[in-house]
Amino acid sequence: MTTMTTLTHSPVSDHDIHGSAARDVADAASTADLERLLGEALRFAPAYEEAMSNHLPMALHAAWELGASPQRLQALVEHEAVKLDAAPAAATVLPAAMAEPQGWLAWRGQQAAYPLLLGYFQRALAGAPADEVLRAHLPALLPGLHSFAFHGLIRCAHADESHRAGASTAELAAALATWAAWFELLPPGQAVDAAERLPLPAWGEQLRLQTAGWRCELGMISWRMQAASQTALYAGLAERLAPAPTLAQRRDELISFALDAYLHSRNFTLLHLITGLRALRVLQGLLGDDLDQRSAQALLARAAVSGWMAGRVQWQAAPTLPDPDRLAWPSLHAAALAQHDEHAIKLVHACWQEDGLRPDPRWRQAAALVLG
Template sequence: MNKSPYDEALRQLLDSNAQLDVEGKGTTNHCPMALCALAGMGAGPERLQAFFDMWVRRFGLPAPEITMRVDAQNWTEMTGNAAAFGALRAYFAHWIVRSGANAVVAQVLGRVPFAPASGAFHALIRLGYGLEAEHSGEIAAGLAALVSRNLPINMQSVERRRAASVHEGWAALSNALNGAVFSDDLISSRLRAVASEPLFGAHLLAPPEHAGLLDEMAHAALALYWKTNSFTVMHMVTGLFATRQVFAHIPGTLAQRLLPDVWAALCAAYVSIGAPPVAADELALPVDPVAAGEQVAWPELLQLAIASDDDHVIKMTFTCWREYQRQPSSLYLLAAKRVIKS
């Protein structure tokens, strides 16, 4: 997260967010993620406070009392236990104080299934934003969400042919599952249904093996969002950005070991929207010279996103802006415009 005079305001609000449950009224608790994105785009203390107050009023649920004990001996046993979120968050927060955030993140991700799709990618996004904000409580919350809402997608059960590209991997799934319907309203429920679908397990290829795989997946997700305007694919885009944030804080060897989990989550999300056919050239991110008009457009878009009360508009705009800074492409600008004006 870019440092600013507003770091203290963000820290205090993230501290206050610990009083809220991991879920909200009919939704996940997006508040801390949106606050981090707002601060990253330059929102001031008054705007951060106003968003927090709005969220608590409309969606906030009080965190339940912690009734179970989590410690160094049993925390891995809480994998998949949604009721353990609060106890896990408290344990991880104390562990971070003792050992440092990066060390704890590496330990946790090395001992439980990484499962980026957990909580419809929100657990991973919360962890990534917490790491950039350097907020121990949010780092602990992201880890607790990844463990307690763990949604692994097992790739180890069969020998798999390796895809040469994201397109080849998606094409194999599309040929087998194009039009498949997973109709639950919740993204996470549809992802679980895909993970247990025999055709998905049979036709999921091993991930492409090259150094730029994370970039290729991020570009493909953005291109798929542009093609489909899918709410689920928006989570793929913001989830892959969060993956980049998390991987910046762990050893490269561990990040490489976790990449197949990212691939499996991405493929499951693709199938959850019906595995629509996509041509290879549609997944190639156009990389354009930076135009003067784009440089002028971004400040206006950021201000519109900062003024929004829609957490998905806020996170998607922030993601597109940050990814544009890494690799300028008009598609990031166009995607941000679409989500703001939708």
């Protein structure tokens, strides 16, 4: 593990949750640097090697919030560029049907339609404030919150945060188009009577025990999630979680569950559940006051079951964990920015933000583990 200086723990406050504390250093990149490098990153396609997600724009924003210098962000672009594919150009002439209310839905879920969807979202964001565009489109994207192994949701949240920090809407258009083009659904599970639904601790225990022997050898997380959703195990668990009062409360509970599971397994796929649930927090205020809270929670439970199964989680009853008293966010940030692992950068960023909202030493332990 990377050697870390022992510092007194001081979690970020709500005021600092979007990076002002971390970027209060002499060589931290400016918003203009972030905008320039996000613009460079737009020359790359959303996917490469058939089904791998392009993490560069997400990692750029996360690293920027962690206090990266302009040179560090540029190095991240250069490191990722060698493996990424060129982006197709946005369509400049759109089908007439896209001008109709909800007309864009005819292209949702079609990866080949990414240029059309990119052109559509560029036009939408040029004609209305970003919040208005997000409120109009997020409810139709939420049923696919797990799409592209959660990367549509995650990229959209990072893009929204980048725009709120002062960047243009160019990356937000690409993020929305990515989520829309890679959109897919998970099937509902078996119907469950209210009396048979379980509180989250008991449901999580059943999820861990019942799926312990299930494996899928497909290479991509998103492929394994779809394979899991076709099983009787998924069907029996997907609807068994008793609803919480609100989606926000259920998100908080699930991310704590995912954090504990990561500490007990160090499972790579669970990182996507943590960063995906962070992203949901960022965007959930834009989902609208008329959001059906129970339906949204059902979507989240299905995504959690399929993601867990796709991860092939191997539970350690008594994991060896770093001493949280020897970990501090400044040193964890520095360790994250000293490497090119985009997953580690994003996970440290997510842990830091969540710790700022609900301080818990486990967030620093998870960050240290991923950096190991």
